[in-house]
Amino acid sequence: CPGFKAPTAQTVSTQETTAMSTPPTSDEACKMSQSVLATLMCAQAPGRSVYLSNRGNSLRQHRGILQEGFAQYVVNKYHDTNNPDGIINMGTSENKLCYDLLYKRLTHPDMLHIDPSLLQYSDSRGHAFLREVVAEFLSHYCCSPNPLKPDNVVVMNGCTSLFSCIAAVICDPKDAILIPTPFYGAITEDLHLYSDVKLFHVPLDCEADGKDSRAFHLTVGKLEEGLKRAKEEGLTVRALILMNPHNPLAEIYTPEEMFAFLEFCKRNELHVIVDEVYMLTVFDKSVSFHSVLSVDSLPDPQRTHVMWGLSKDFALSGIRVGTLYTENKDLLEALAQLGSFHSVPGSTQHQVAQLLQDREWIDEQFLPENRRRLKAAHSYLAQELQSMGISYLDRPACLYVWADLRKYLRESSFEEELALWRSFLRHKVVLSCGQAFFCSTPGWFRFVFADQQHHLQLGQFKLKQKVPAPIHTPKPVRRRKSQ
Amino acid sequence: CPGFKAPTAQTVSTQETTAMSTPPTSDEACKMSQSVLATLMCAQAPGRSVYLSNRGNSLRQHRGILQEGFAQYVVNKYHDTNNPDGIINMGTSENKLCYDLLYKRLTHPDMLHIDPSLLQYSDSRGHAFLREVVAEFLSHYCCSPNPLKPDNVVVMNGCTSLFSCIAAVICDPKDAILIPTPFYGAITEDLHLYSDVKLFHVPLDCEADGKDSRAFHLTVGKLEEGLKRAKEEGLTVRALILMNPHNPLAEIYTPEEMFAFLEFCKRNELHVIVDEVYMLTVFDKSVSFHSVLSVDSLPDPQRTHVMWGLSKDFALSGIRVGTLYTENKDLLEALAQLGSFHSVPGSTQHQVAQLLQDREWIDEQFLPENRRRLKAAHSYLAQELQSMGISYLDRPACLYVWADLRKYLRESSFEEELALWRSFLRHKVVLSCGQAFFCSTPGWFRFVFADQQHHLQLGQFKLKQKVPAPIHTPKPVRRRKSQ
Known part of the structure; x- marks a missing residue:
């Protein structure tokens, strides 16, 4: 084994890290809401590192x-x-209830397919065969009035990556995206850590406040009010995030509600990112989920972007596959540039395609x-x-x-x-x-x-x-x- | 199938994209070197999109x-x-010569292992079992004097992601990293697209210029001169990137040369990112490659970071697995925060571990x-x-x-x-x-x-x-x- 000894005789001292115990730098996101401060309280943030940039220190000191x-x-x-x-x-x-079913399907011989193209560099939006299967899958399960197009699909290693990339291409640093609260809090990091985009909160009240109201009721009025407030604070708001079914409320919006939110976005020239990652996780047959992709005529199709993935509906959070469907070619082209940072192994793309096209299973x-x-x-x-x-x-x-x-x-x-x-x-x-x-x-x-x-x-x-x-x-x- | 019809009768027009034909915004990176301008000449850049941010437009208009x-x-x-x-x-x-060998190994039954933990969220630095295998693998093939530690390993979906993340945590936007030219040009995008970090070029001459010189000869003198020039231009230089074996020169540095570069970095408090992604792709038995990880006493271990992956040495560019080895805990902690954007499927992590620990194969x-x-x-x-x-x-x-x-x-x-x-x-x-x-x-x-x-x-x-x-x-x- 060819050793590699220090060629000089001089003693080379190992430099010690003497981290200074300065307080953490203020996190931009904290200004958004008092409550986020609590996320920094839960652990002693480490001191500033001399080896990292300001950005690196801020990343390291982040504790949620x-x-x-x-x-x-x-x-x-x-x-x-x-x-x-x-x-x-x-x-x-995480859905830990279906391991036996998944084990049986994922160890089926069709999963162990190796083809030269799967071992080589591929399209940064995902292999064409997988985008085709995803388009067919979504057309069917989202009840799309027309077949969805493979070229409108982007596959990345999880919805975390998709959130980050979408934020990066529709927002400049410090721009904001509206989101009703409560919401799955990790989206804050998805948008902020890499892409430096803020979430502007639209708080929902835990008490119903009228006859047609319910707990944590989202209305267009609240969105309008939130947008107005964000603008007053000098923020450039570029989008709204909607989750349907909702995390953590588990709420399913009616088509009428969802359509009203989409029209609010159109009126205000906001993109809308619809996270439908729980769309098949509805366990009462009498209840219907309506995907945005089933709308026959979207208010603003160029600004409507729909996310889905395998983490929840197929209990495969460790498989790291998220998908985006959008008609906006400019957005698709911009996302393709970031795709190489968020790629999925060819062999996994094959397995996911096998799974999603197995309608019988x-x-x-x-x-x-x-x-x-x-x-x-x-x-x-x-x-x-x-x-x-x-x-x-x-x-x-x-x-x-x-x-x-x-x-x-x-x-x-x-x-x-x-x-x-x-x-x-x-x-x-x-x-x-x-x-x-x-x-x-x-x-x-x-x-x-x-x-x-x-x-x-x-x-x-x-x-x-x-x-x-x-x-x-x-x-x-x-x-x-x-x- | 629950359809989702537009609840209002009003005609909703599909908004057309009318992309304006304005010239592309100037790319910051272009200022670094005249030659990069050529990368923008090779295709008509698309017009500005009204749907994207400045950053999104810049990403979309980028053409290499x-x-x-x-x-x-x-x-x-x-x-x-x-x-x-x-x-x-x-x-x-890409190495397209070993498909038959890989096919045989990758379709072996041990590859199709499904365990609940592989299907669930995991450590964002990579599963512990894989980091352990990587540490053992590198200890052996890099001839490390002491066993390398699993906790110093980070696994991400390719070295592209590692470059981006390391740049993000050791540099602030607009900071610079030194690199001798020619070099594998995609690193420019790896550092710039997401992390907004510049490469500062140290040009190497294609003619030998003295008796101990060779074509494209990298010397400490050239690095010193490059660093001086970068500082004169007002740049904050945080690191040096070295590739060994080199891309595109295929040059292998001697231990003495490499040690001199490491000492240059120590003197100037620069991180050094050593890309050893071709370390096993040396096809003359009489020639030895010496990994930086074989150095018994690194000049500045806290600022020395070594990258390796499966794309080249195992002809698996489509598998998207890159690894980093560093003793710097602060850097490791900061990278862990970005890990969720660059995760590798659990099943792929299992397969890679099986491959890397199969010494006989x-x-x-x-x-x-x-x-x-x-x-x-x-x-x-x-x-x-x-x-x-x-x-x-x-x-x-x-x-x-x-x-x-x-x-x-x-x-x-x-x-x-x-x-x-x-x-x-x-x-x-x-x-x-x-x-x-x-x-x-x-x-x-x-x-x-x-x-x-x-x-x-x-x-x-x-x-x-x-x-x-x-x-x-x-x-x-x-x-x-x-x-």
């Missing part, structure tokens, strides 16, 4: 609540036999069984919450419920909420608390139920051990069977 | 030569039977046979070039040779070089011309030889058809058997 919970979980995962004292994860939105096996298991897991968690007198939004979609734990807070503050979250974590249950989703009222938590029943049972047991007697009588949350 | 050649190739690939009139690609650095089968085939392909191309009276750098490494086509230029200009490149492309051979690598003298081309002999043969045949009689007598290039 979701991230902290997940980091602790990763190194101390609960396991029935190997680590029975580990952490039960009810915080990360999807329709006869995976979807019905997945729905059945999700429904059962949801019922179990719902019962447990009811037995604890905890109110929640009752929706037949997604992998979680949004629940009201305000009665356990000694006072209505995000510090109290964080303390409760921490004490759950100390008792080895990780949840997601409302401030991680920028909820405007403290005390709301997201409970992921898509796990084996004995894990949920153990999680609930640990929670029950922890939670004190209610500090005040819970306010009733209006439950509403979805549309 | 390498990109243009590859784009034409992707839609018109030569195929023996299906597309015999297609393009032969001697421009993209690597040492007994893949490496010897790969070397034998590369050597034969190199000899074939070398002979062909010689028969055309074309000089080239004779190095026993990498997948290409760097050749002197100056005699075919009517005048010494990059316009002429581009015209020659274009006429090759019209004759269905894509090569890489020197200006795509920021070579300071026009007329140099990179020829990739790692392809089936009948492809090379056809490529050479097409080239011979095209090239005119030499316009002037070729200047001799000193050939030098590597160290």
Whole structure:
């Protein structure tokens, strides 16, 4: 083995890192909302590094609540036999109910296909064969009035990457995108870390405020008001993000609601990024989800961009595949330039294509069984919450419920909420608390139920051990069977 | 299927894109070197889009030569039977000689392993099992004096992503990184597109200029001079990029040379990013490659970062896996924050781990046979070039040779070089011309030889058809058997 010795005799000292304990630099995103400050409180931020740029230091010093919970979980995962004292994860939105079905399908011989082109550099938007399959898949499951076009599809390694790239090409640094709160808080980092784009929050109230209203009700009026406020703050707002079904509310918007939001965007020349990553995760057959791609005539097709991926609907978050559908050729061309940073292995592209075109497996096996298991897991968690007198939004979609734990807070503050979250974590249950989703009222938590029943049972047991007697009588949350 | 009809009766017109034909916005990177201007000349840049931000427009309007050649190739690939009139690609650095070996190994049953954890979210630096295997692999093949540590490894979807992320965390926007020219030109985009970091060029002369000198000879003096010039231009220089073996020169630096470069970096408090992605692609057994990771005492270990991946050494460019090894914990923490944008599927991480830990296959089968085939392909191309009276750098490494086509230029200009490149492309051979690598003298081309002999043969045949009689007598290039 050809060694490589220092050719000079002089002693070369190993330079020591003497990190200085200066406070973290202010995070631009913090100005957006007071509640985001809480994300920095949850761990001692490290000191400034002499080796990193300002940007690098800001990245390193960033600490989010979701991230902290997940980091602790990763190194101390609960396991029935190997680590029975580990952490039960009810915080990360993953579907852990279908491993057997996936195992059977993904070990089928058709998955182990190796072709020279799969081992070589390819189109940065994704292989043509996969974009074709995605277009067919979305045409069918989104009930598109006309066949969707493969050339309008971009495949990247997850929706995280898509959010980052879309933000980079429709926004300049410091521009803003509107989003109603609460929302899946990691989008903040998706847009900010690389692309330096801000989210401007449109807070939704946890109480219904009229006869046609419901908890966390999004209306065009609230969007108009949010946009006005953002402009008053001097921000350039370029887009609105909508999630349907919603994370963390699990809400499904009606076609009429969604159309009104799209028209709001058209009126204001805003792009709209519609995240439909839970579109097949609706477990009550009587409830219909309506994709934006089923609209026969979109208000502003050039500014309407629809995201979907395999993480949630196919329980494959580790496979890292997200897709975008848009008619805007300029956007597609710009995204193609960033594609090489977010590419998916050729062999994975093949496997995903095999999966998505196997309608028999999807329709006869995976979807019905997945729905059945999700429904059962949801019922179990719902019962447990009811037995604890905890109110929640009752929706037949997604992998979680949004629940009201305000009665356990000694006072209505995000510090109290964080303390409760921490004490759950100390008792080895990780949840997601409302401030991680920028909820405007403290005390709301997201409970992921898509796990084996004995894990949920153990999680609930640990929670029950922890939670004190209610500090005040819970306010009733209006439950509403979805549309 | 639940349709989604526009609820209002009003006619909603589809907004038409009326792209205005304004000239492209000036690209910051262009200021770095005149030669980069040529990359924008090679295709009519599209007009400005009203739908994109300034950044998005700049991304979309970006056109590189390498990109243009590859784009034409992707839609018109030569195929023996299906597309015999297609393009032969001697421009993209891919090893197409080992498909049979890879096919056999990658379809082995151990590759089709599905485990719940592979389907779930994981550590953003890569799964622990893979980082462990990478550390062992690098310890062995880089001849590290001590075992390398898994916690110092980051795995991302390719070295493109690693370049982008490292630039983002050690540089602020508009900061610069030194690089000797010619160099693999795509690094310009890797650093610029997302992270807005500039490359500052240190030009190497194609003529030897003294008794110990050689063509394109990199010296510490040239680095010092380049750094001085960059500072005079007001740039903040944060790092130096070194490629070893080099792309496109295929040069292997001696330990003494490399150590001198590392000490230059230490003196000037520069990070050094050492790209060793061709480390196993050395096809003459008498020649030794020395990895920086074999140094027993690095001048500045906290600022020394070593990249490697599977694209070249394992002929798996489509698999998208790059690795970084660094002792700098601050850098590792900052990179971890960006990891979720550049993740690799769990199943691919498993496959890569299986491959890298199969020493028997690597040492007994893949490496010897790969070397034998590369050597034969190199000899074939070398002979062909010689028969055309074309000089080239004779190095026993990498997948290409760097050749002197100056005699075919009517005048010494990059316009002429581009015209020659274009006429090759019209004759269905894509090569890489020197200006795509920021070579300071026009007329140099990179020829990739790692392809089936009948492809090379056809490529050479097409080239011979095209090239005119030499316009002037070729200047001799000193050939030098590597160290």
